[in-house]
Amino acid sequence: MKKITCLHPTWLIPVEPRACVLTQHALVICDDKINALLPSAQAYQDYPDAEHIVLAQQALLPGFVNLHAHSAMCLLRGLADDLNLMDWLTQHIWPAEKQHVSDEFVFDGSLQAMAEMLRGGTTTVNDMYFYDQAVARAGIASGMRTVVGCSVLDFPTAYADNADGYLAKAVAAHSAFAGQSGVSFKLAPHAPYTVGDESFKKVVALADKLAIGIHCHIHETADEVATSLQQYGMRPLERLHQLGLLSPQLIAAHMVHANDADLALLSQTGVHIAHNPASNLKLASGFARVHAMQALGINVGIGTDGSASNNKLDLLGDLRMAALLAKAESGNATALSAAVALEMATLAGAKALGMGDQIGSLVVGKQADLIAIDLSALETQPVYDPISQIVYAAGREQVSHVWVNGRCLMRERQLLTMEMGALLDKAAWWQTRIASQ
Template identity: 50%
Template sequence: MTADTITAVDTRINARWMIPVVPAGTILNQHALLIQGDRIEAIVPQQEADRRFRARETLDLDEHVLLPGLVNAHGHAAMSLMRGMADDLPLMTWLNDHIWPAEAKFVSPEFIADGTRLAIAEMLRTGTTCFSDMYFFPEVAAQTASDVGIRSQICFPVLDFPTAWGDGPEDYLRQGADLIDQWQGHSHVRVGIGPHAPYTVSDGPLRDIVKLAESKSVPIQIHLHETAFEVADALEKSGTRPSQRLADLGLLTPHTQCVHMTQVDGSDLTLLAQTGAHVVHCPESNLKLASGYCPVDQLQKAGVNVAIGTDGAASNNDLDLFGELGTAALLAKAVAEDAAALSAHEALAMATINGARALGREDEIGSLETGKLADIIAIDLSDPFNQPIYDPASHLIYSQHGRQLSHSWIGGIPQVQDGRLTRIDVPDLVLRVSHWAKRIQQG
């Protein structure tokens, strides 16, 4: 390119700070990000952008930090309609006596559509641009995500017993295989397999899941080592830890996402590191259900990729990933008994490039790099109670939550502008949620 060459782009974003995530620990000051089509064309100092680029639209974000859109690597989106329904209960009581009975009564395609849209609205408004979902009627969740334009990994459920979505493992896998084919190659929606947990899926279906995942080249996401009881019960019944059982069945691979992992010993660490399986940490849900503490620092030092998820709003009770990161950073320090464990930049990586890596999309999203998809968020740090700002990364983790998000783009398309959602009718959504709340309250 000669000095006189001018490149035309669609959008130019001038930001006070930019945290690209890759290279790690980098903060860029007074830079411009250029978008052409659905990709990042360049990231350069603003004065260089003046010389080299002409944009159809320019946005000046003088008090903002720009960073990659966040990846919420685990959740049950439609459970947003159950937010606060059965709080302050142990996991199995919460599931057996409240959540599963409510699901049996209310879960339907309409419930999934409205609950998923509610979750997507909250996630977009707080910085998430890609999420993983594991719930019933995944075909409805996939279509809802596609309609809004958010990136997603939709994991269809597999359990040993019938649910509203199917009669049992064979039915789940048949429907799931069709869903994989339906969304194959889609730019926003990817389909994965979601066996619920080792204690709800027997060996035969797990073997079938491995075969399907290999034949279709899709990921597997499973709740694993969520509680001490889960591990103790497995040891009592079989003499084998759940992680070892999954490894023996061929389920632990670089395409496997292990959610929770609050119970980790040396053998688990070795298995995770050797197989390349990923861990998805859900700190607030684990704390609220008193499930245990994922040893994030220990996992990362062993070379295990650790992403982060909110879990469902029924056990969190929000989907603000910035709040989740603050909790994760503080919890990691307490668990490791090391104030340097999980720094602000490392926490941001968990919700960006680590999440993208867990979902197999690190070549496309998770960092601000030339050629990657333009999935970008902007956080307004102008609030006087955010001042002074010595380190914007530290502020993002320790001093504020996602409601200070001002802008969001997915593939260069605005999803949030000046704090307002652009593709979701919020008043209509509120009416739909109110309808479900009344039905659920009436029982």
């Protein structure tokens, strides 16, 4: 017997077509997929035995896709703030990770991060960290759709000794979770300044063999570009192009420092961009040329980065920031409209992950990854345009319901797959352990 649920929001925002808002409409979930979008009155008539849920003064839309995150780093939130990127990494984050990161750390931190993301309307995360199998287990436990980015570096950590070691662990994780619903994998070479040419070549070869994509920090800082010019005689993007990385299978995180030639190369090769506005601001990395990218047809999604450099996994807040920054950076108040920002946080992220035919918009046949946002609060009244209100005025605390694969993971702000008290206890335990050393 198939389970049928009919959701009746005040506003139904399918994302496809762009800027469309349906009123007096229902969305029908059949098991894990979207079965129909139709007038509410017809839904009651056609599905009399279904569970009917009325979402008064709420908008129903696709779940957010966090295109770049280091989930487990939420356990390092606030540990080292107000520093530039390389000081933050080399003097604080990498030493803390060397001392504390383990399978247990990554599972506990990822689970906490996934709870935070679900409470903010994120239903899919494209992660990048260590202990790949721990991230996958956390995704399964939480119910969040999880893309596990298997980190690769040329220097040792507690997880592996060298690039070959990281790649071997990636293969093992990919094999261990083969066929697991809701979990997939990418190779995640950290950055051009931490991965050498031979290791990048191995990444490309393995990604082709496993038929999985690649996720990498690229052009995050001006120093990264300057160092590459000194060391290789070319910008990082050009070097990666020569090594065979640039293709629609690559997600380039940050891409803050991109000149016209870089943008042309990105457009030509079909690379996707994970824009991280909050992290870019906090680490003083700069202002990505998002409006120029989109004008060239480059697909740009939104990421939070890790909560050690954000400091929250709030995609709704970050999509507002992305819209505002694009206007200021381009000097064009019409740049990155609310509807385009919402598309970046949903369908654009899904396309970057190769999941555009599965999630990212409310289309019949797609997986039922949905969220409801309550706009009844004083802070989001009156509602002239619900899309504009979501992007520019709503807060993540107004996300009321979350479904992934048709399964309700949060109802009326209450998580259904994780126990809040246990998450808080784990966070406190890790704080005590890390602060005492």
